[in-house]
Amino acid sequence: MWKWRLTAAGMNVLLGVPGVVPVWLIxxxxxxxxxxxxxxxSREPTENDGMxxxxxxxxxxxxxxxVIWWLANDWARRRTALAPHVYWTAGALLTLVPTGVLVAGSV
Known part of the structure; x- marks a missing residue:
């Protein structure tokens, strides 16, 4: 069972790499x-096309x-013994790790 937990954790961190793009766009x-x-x-001075x-x-x-994140995590959650609220919270936080590393590294 621990193997699936590590797989799910790694999958969420890896999903966080392309997940930097939606976070940045938001x-x-x-x-x-x-x-x-x-x-x-303050607005970007060259942004004059409207929002x-x-x-x-x-x-x-x-x-x-x-949708991609939810489908991947729905598949992986069924293979772990974690409670759903623990799994989804941990998955969301692990997905934000790459964004946090980039933000911390840019300071």
Missing amino acids: WYYLSNGPLADAGWT QLWLVIVVFVVAVFG
């Missing part, structure tokens, strides 16, 4: 759209990544 949209409107961030196109791109990329 941040880019929020920082140039609603957060800039609220005065919490509607970015919203379409963000929704599509996040939806595709979400």
Whole structure:
């Protein structure tokens, strides 16, 4: 049983590598759209095409990544003995590890 736990953990970390793209797109949209409107961030000075196109791109990329992530984790969860809420929480956090490493390394 521990073999499947390690497999699921490794799979989520590996899924986090391409998962950097949806996280970045969400941040880019929020920082140039609603957060800039609220005065919490400043807009990208060269971003003058509007945010509607970015919203379409963000929704599509996040939806595709979400479906792939969910299907892979649904398959792996059935092979582990972990409770569902523990598995899904750990899977989501492990998927964010590569993004956290890149953010920490950029400081």
